[in-house]
Amino acid sequence: MRPAQAAEPVLCAGYSSEACSTVTAAAEAEAERGTARRVRRAGRGAEAGGAVLAAVLAMAAYCIGSAGHGVYPFGPRGRAVNDDGNQFVPLHAHLWDLVHGAGGGDLFLNWNSGFGVPFLADFFTYLAYPFSWLVLLFPRSAVDLPIFLGGLLCIGLAAALMTGLLGRLRPGSPWLRALLGAGYGVCAWAVDVASADPMWIWGLATLPLLCTVMHWALQRRRWVAGCLLVALCWYGNFYTAAMASLCAVLVLLVPTLMAGKEPARLRILLRAGSMLTAGMALAAPVLLVCRAASRDSQPPPPQVYHRVNPLDFLAQLLPAGRSPHSVPYMAIGMPGLMLLLSLPFLRAVPLRERCAWLGLIAVVAASFAWKPTVLLWHGLALPNGSHYRAAFVLSALITMAAWSALARRPGPLPLLGGSVLLLVLALITASRPGMHRYTWISLAVVGSGTVLALLALHLARGRRLPTRAVGTALAALVLLGSALSAYGATVLRDQVRFYAPLPTMNAQSEAARTAVLAAETWPEGRSDPGPHQFADNDPLLVGGQGGAYYSSYVPSRTARTLRALGLGWYMHGRHLLGPGDDGSRALFGVTSYLADARSTHSGFIQQRTGSAAPLVTVHPAGTSPGPGHPATPFALQNLLLKDAVWNVPVPVPVHRADIPVPARNSQGWSVPAAPHETSQPSLSVRCPAGSKAYLDAPWFAGRVHGLDTQVLLRGAPEKTSNGLQPLGAVPDSGSLTIAFSASTEQTLPPAPVGCLSPSALAHSVSRLRTTRAVTVTAGGHTMSARLSHATSGTAVFAITALPGWSCSVDGATARPGSSYHGLLATPLGSGATEVSCSYWPPGLTPGLAVTAVVLLILIVVSTACQLQRPTAGATGTDAPRTRRRSTADQQSGHTLRRCPL
Numbered sequence: 001m002r003p004a005q006a007a008e009p010v011l012c013a014g015y016s017s018e019a020c021s022t023v024t025a026a027a028e029a030e031a032e033r034g035t036a037r038r039v040r041r042a043g044r045g046a047e048a049g050g051a052v053l054a055a056v057l058a059m060a061a062y063c064i065g066s067a068g069h070g071v072y073p074f075g076p077r078g079r080a081v082n083d084d085g086n087q088f089v090p091l092h093a094h095l096w097d098l099v100h101g102a103g104g105g106d107l108f109l110n111w112n113s114g115f116g117v118p119f120l121a122d123f124f125t126y127l128a129y130p131f132s133w134l135v136l137l138f139p140r141s142a143v144d145l146p147i148f149l150g151g152l153l154c155i156g157l158a159a160a161l162m163t164g165l166l167g168r169l170r171p172g173s174p175w176l177r178a179l180l181g182a183g184y185g186v187c188a189w190a191v192d193v194a195s196a197d198p199m200w201i202w203g204l205a206t207l208p209l210l211c212t213v214m215h216w217a218l219q220r221r222r223w224v225a226g227c228l229l230v231a232l233c234w235y236g237n238f239y240t241a242a243m244a245s246l247c248a249v250l251v252l253l254v255p256t257l258m259a260g261k262e263p264a265r266l267r268i269l270l271r272a273g274s275m276l277t278a279g280m281a282l283a284a285p286v287l288l289v290c291r292a293a294s295r296d297s298q299p300p301p302p303q304v305y306h307r308v309n310p311l312d313f314l315a316q317l318l319p320a321g322r323s324p325h326s327v328p329y330m331a332i333g334m335p336g337l338m339l340l341l342s343l344p345f346l347r348a349v350p351l352r353e354r355c356a357w358l359g360l361i362a363v364v365a366a367s368f369a370w371k372p373t374v375l376l377w378h379g380l381a382l383p384n385g386s387h388y389r390a391a392f393v394l395s396a397l398i399t400m401a402a403w404s405a406l407a408r409r410p411g412p413l414p415l416l417g418g419s420v421l422l423l424v425l426a427l428i429t430a431s432r433p434g435m436h437r438y439t440w441i442s443l444a445v446v447g448s449g450t451v452l453a454l455l456a457l458h459l460a461r462g463r464r465l466p467t468r469a470v471g472t473a474l475a476a477l478v479l480l481g482s483a484l485s486a487y488g489a490t491v492l493r494d495q496v497r498f499y500a501p502l503p504t505m506n507a508q509s510e511a512a513r514t515a516v517l518a519a520e521t522w523p524e525g526r527s528d529p530g531p532h533q534f535a536d537n538d539p540l541l542v543g544g545q546g547g548a549y550y551s552s553y554v555p556s557r558t559a560r561t562l563r564a565l566g567l568g569w570y571m572h573g574r575h576l577l578g579p580g581d582d583g584s585r586a587l588f589g590v591t592s593y594l595a596d597a598r599s600t601h602s603g604f605i606q607q608r609t610g611s612a613a614p615l616v617t618v619h620p621a622g623t624s625p626g627p628g629h630p631a632t633p634f635a636l637q638n639l640l641l642k643d644a645v646w647n648v649p650v651p652v653p654v655h656r657a658d659i660p661v662p663a664r665n666s667q668g669w670s671v672p673a674a675p676h677e678t679s680q681p682s683l684s685v686r687c688p689a690g691s692k693a694y695l696d697a698p699w700f701a702g703r704v705h706g707l708d709t710q711v712l713l714r715g716a717p718e719k720t721s722n723g724l725q726p727l728g729a730v731p732d733s734g735s736l737t738i739a740f741s742a743s744t745e746q747t748l749p750p751a752p753v754g755c756l757s758p759s760a761l762a763h764s765v766s767r768l769r770t771t772r773a774v775t776v777t778a779g780g781h782t783m784s785a786r787l788s789h790a791t792s793g794t795a796v797f798a799i800t801a802l803p804g805w806s807c808s809v810d811g812a813t814a815r816p817g818s819s820y821h822g823l824l825a826t827p828l829g830s831g832a833t834e835v836s837c838s839y840w841p842p843g844l845t846p847g848l849a850v851t852a853v854v855l856l857i858l859i860v861v862s863t864a865c866q867l868q869r870p871t872a873g874a875t876g877t878d879a880p881r882t883r884r885r886s887t888a889d890q891q892s893g894h895t896l897r898r899c900p901l
Contacts, residue, residue: 047164050174050181054163055156057178057479058185062155064479065191065486069494073145078501080144080535081493084196085502086550090540091126093143093505096135097543104522104545106780109839111522112539114549114558114576115588116799120841121293121553124286129154129202129236144505147198154201159185161208162399168215169400172407175471179478180399180406183333186482187395191489192322192329193386200389203240206233207396210241210248213279217272218255224862227854230279238286240392243377245276247393250364251400254356281854285847292843293553296803298573300552301719303382305371313369315429316391317398320442320485322492323434328368328391332398333481334446335474338454339402339410341425342418348408357401364394384571409458415451422447438488446481453477502535508602509534512594513542515606520544523778525591525612530578532594532604536570547578547588558800561822565640566633566696568723581694581724582609583637583645583756586765588798589615611765613641615776615798616785616835618828619820629821633696633724634754636821640796643764647687647755654682654737662740662748669748671700671740680705680739683748687755689734693727694754702742707731730755781839790831797824797837807837814838 067074080089094112097103104111110119131150138146163181167174185204194200210233213226234241249272256268280287312327319331331337340361343354367373368388375382377390410418426443429435453474460466493499503509512529520527526545529538536550547567549558552574559573565584568577578593579585585593589612597605619642630636634646651669653661660672660681674680687693695704699715699722706727715722730736738753740746775786783797795807805817807826810833817824817837826835 046174047167050167050178051160051163053175053475054159054178054181054185057182057475058159058482059152059156061182061186061479061482062152062191062486064483065488065490068483068487069490071490073148077494078144078503079148080502080504081499082196084147084198085504086536088126088147088196088198089143089502089504090535090537091122092132092135092147093140094540095123095127095132096140096143099136100140102543104543108841109781110540111545111778112543113537113546114554114562114800115526115545115547117549117551117555117558118293118553118802118804118839118841120844121290122551124235124290125237125239125552126199128286129199131198131202141505141510151195151198151201154198154205155185155190158190158201158204158208161205161212162396165208165211165215166400166403168212170404170407172403173471176406176474177403179471179474180332180336180339180403182478183336183482184395184399186486187333187392188316188319188321188329188331188485188489189392189395191486192493193389193391195489199237200240202236203244204392206236206241207244207247207393209233210244211251211396213275214248214252214272217275218252218268220267220271223271223275224858224865226275227278227282227858230276231282234280234283235286238283238290239379240389242379243390243393246377247364247396249276250360251397254360258352258356278854278858281850282858284850284854285844288843288847288850289841290553290843292803292841293555296555296557296842297553298556298559300381300384300574301572303384303387305374305382305387307369307371308388309432310369311429311432312434313365314425315432315434317425318429318435318439318443319446319481320438320488321434321436322489323432325433326386326388327434328365328388328394330391330394330398331485332395332402333478333485334442335450335454335478335481336399336402338415338418338422338447338450339405340398340418341421342410342414342454343401343405345414345417346405346408346410347414348410349404353404357397357404361394361397361401364397368394406454409461410454411458412455415455415458419451436488436492438484438492442481442484446477446484449477450474450481504535504541508604509542511602512538512604515594515604516542516544516592519592519606519608521591523615523776523783525589525615528578528585528590528593530593531580532596536575546590546593547584548576550575555800555802557802557819557822561629561800563698563721564629564633564636564822566637566694566724568698569721570719572719573721577723579723580726581756582692582758582761583641584633584724585609586612586761587637587640589613611762611769613765613768613798615783617642617768617796617798618787618791619794619796619825621793621827632749632751632754634751640821640823641761641764642768643760645757645760645764647691647757648751649685649687649753649755651683651685651751651753654684656682664750665747667747668750669752671742671746671748673743673745674741675743680741682737682739683752684735684737685753685755686734687730687736687753688757689730689732691730691755691757693730693736694724694756695727695738696724696752696754697746697748698722700740700742700746700748701744702740702746705739705741707736724754727753782836784834784836787833787835790833792828792831794820794825794827795832795835796820799824799837801825802839804839804842805837806840807835809835 071077072079094103105119107123108120110117131153134146134150135143159181162184163177166177190201190204209229213229216222216226252272256265308327312323312325316327316330317337319333374387383389453470456470460470516527516529522545528546529542529544530546530548535541538548539546547562554574554576559569559576562576563569566581567579569575590609591612592606592608594604595607630639634648638644638646655661659679660674662669662671662681662683672681699717700713701715704711704713708728711725713722714720774788777784800822801817801819801824805824806814807817808814809828817826824837
């Protein structure tokens with residue numbers, strides 16, 4: 001007798017037979033619902049367990065690989081390689097400073113770098129991923145640790161999310177899915193490409209999230225939640241989110257094309273498109289601010305696309321390798337590769353499904369070998385570096401295809417076919433430079449173990465204990481193989497000199513920070529942490545207010561203005577250098593700086609500059625600048641300092657027997673090639689005795705010999721610009737000879753030498769201070785000055801003029817700031833006592849407006865869906881929680897109305 005029947009006499013006491021039947025049916029339905037709830041709880045527990053297992057395996061493998069090579073935090077070797085040290089450690093340190101009130105500026109403006117540059121685009125691009133805020137949990141001196149933890153958590157999260165996504169693509173054991181999820185989390189792209197860029201690893205997690213959103217679109221579910229998830233992904237890092245979104249759409253096309261009729265396909269695509277569009281619109285401030293900053297930035301270095309060798313491409317399917325060429329790193333480990341290669345032979349997978357997955361992988365792989373589609377993957381611009389930053393989408397597709405095979409437990413024949421393909425792949429790529437001993441170890445140990453374990457898994461099907469034992473063995477193989485891949489990638493990368501760790505957070509940089517902060521007088525003056533260099537963004541790393549700045553968003557106007565003043569740059573102006581001459585230091589109000597001193601333990605020595613110009617000066621009316629800058633940095637500094645502090649002599653070629661002579665041409669001076677030190681072409685100039693001589697040779701590449709100096713310059717037109725180079729003090733004779741040696745013919749400007757008079761500079765600064773503002777105050781993105789009396793003319797700020805600045809005089813309506821030879825300026829009218837300028841990031845206002853509109857739409861849609869929840873029927877009983885229409889619902893009188901979205 002059923003339990004409900006046994007309880008029938010008790011349930012029916014006092015009821016008629018008809019009422020008794022109704023009560024009994026209700027009891028049976030409640031019992032079924034209880035059983036279903038217990039099953040769902042058990043399923044949710046298994047799903048959570050599988051996700052945790054994937055995360056633990058991936059993070060453990062990454063940590064083991066780092067510890068094996070002694071990389072921080074598991075050993076003494078630094079982790080801050082390439083952009084991690086030059087950009088991300090300084091940026092995270094700056095974020096720490098901002099939150100603790102110790103930084104220069106706010107999220108809108110960065111006072112520390114480039115003498116004042118926009119910051120919001122940098123924040124959105126490099127710091128908006130969720131785990132960047134871990135820096136708040138640690139002291140500033142340990143900022144390397146939260147950066148490592150942020151990347152590690154992104155890897156674990158990506159593995160867990162991929163485990164969940166695989167279950168949506170095809171139901172199956174969450175424990176087996178976890179093995180593939182772990183392989184994806186620590187794929188070759190993560191350990192080779194993204195390990196130095198923590199915000200890119202966030203992209204590894206966004207891909208399964210966006211694929212989940214597309215799955216909801218396929219099921220016509222969770223439109224609002226899907227839009228919010230898309231916004232989260234794009235806010236965290238729009239660069240990798242764009243790649244992941246394109247991949248998610250391609251994954252959606254597979255089931256969509258298999259859907260029944262054309263209207264159904266169209267509805268799916270429209271729903272998915274609306275979710276992506278609305279989510280991207282929610283992230284409009286990110287997109288519009290970064291677009292405006294990119295438009296106004298220095299153009300990237302020109303890139304030449306080289307199609308990857310097909311064998312080098314195929315070699316990247318094998319784990320634990322690293323190529324010296326630009327290749328797509330896509331390996332997900334030996335188990336995933338073995339399952340992928342077995343898929344063509346696995347008849348348990350329908351032919352249509354096999355063709356869909358393998359065809360999709362082939363199409364995406366082919367798109368990585370054609371320049372137009374490579375541009376499409378990377379936002380219509382070839383990356384500066386690897387041309388295959390989007391390779392993680394291939395890792396994701398391989399993982400999904402591998403699950404399609406593992407879910408069916410491949411037997412002996414498919415595994416044999418996959419083993420043959422694996423052997424052929426290893427043989428044809430054996431001679432490629434991307435194959436290393438770690439690859440062969442992985443093939444021999446992990447590869448053979450994977451084949452045996454998969455065969456045992458097939459044979460143990462239906463038996464719990466053997467299946468668990470085999471699953472444990474597979475998990476151990478995944479951990480071993482992934483750890484070996486992470487270790488091999490780290491060791492092989494460290495053999496390249498370019499990837500030598502930078503000294504970011506150590507005793508020397510902490511001593512430099514102490515020295516810079518002790519000398520800080522901001523906003524009365526600036527304390528420059530250069531020209532001594534720990535990383536490319538020293539002002540963010542150690543503090544102060546310097547000229548150095550490295551970012552993809554270096555404003556073109558800032559770069560060109562500083563270059564015109566005699567400051568140098570690298571990377572086509574995307575890495576600015578601080579000033580190296582006393583004139584530009586005085587102009588920008590630098591009162592102290594750190595100079596190189598190799599003889600000291602710290603490697604630097606702090607220098608005081610004496611008096612410096614105030615940050616706000618007043619130039620007389622009628623001195624508005626003409627088009628362009630003066631011809632030389634010396635003339636421009638004289639103009640801005642309002643005095644002839646620079647003397648610019650006329651060079652005279654030195655004629656000596658058998659020595660080539662510099663010749664004057666339309667561009668300046670042509671210096672003949674002279675690689676031998678015995679035959680150096682020379683120029684002679686005459687300057688006032690006691691002045692300091694500097695050379696302006698922005699594109700010169702070779703050695704320069706001055707009075708008591710010899711310097712090697714590495715200039716290259718537009719790529720690398722040398723700043724003003726000190727040649728020494730002019731002797732009593734007033735004569736100075738400069739010799740040049742270079743392997744190729746070089747060009748110097750028409751007036752390559754300037755002589756700075758210390759007394760004239762001191763007089764100029766003193767005169768500027770007589771007309772200076774009484775007080776200068778700097779806020780997060782504002783600078784204000786109060787003048788001693790009503791003054792006319794033009795107020796000039798020691799900040800480069802950029803779009804977004806607006807200035808107000810005596811509290812009047814703010815107007816866009818103007819440019820005075822590249823510096824921010826505003827006219828004072830007939831007389832003013834106060835002037836204030838404020839910066840607002842271009843693109844932020846329309847971005848916030850778009851977000852507000854879309855957010856309002858989401859609220860309306862969500863409210864409408866809440867109002868259309870199931871309503872109670874005639875029986876008066878509570879409406880069922882599920883939104884799916886069922887026979888029981890119809891029998892009980894419930895009316896279910898689904899939200900149209």
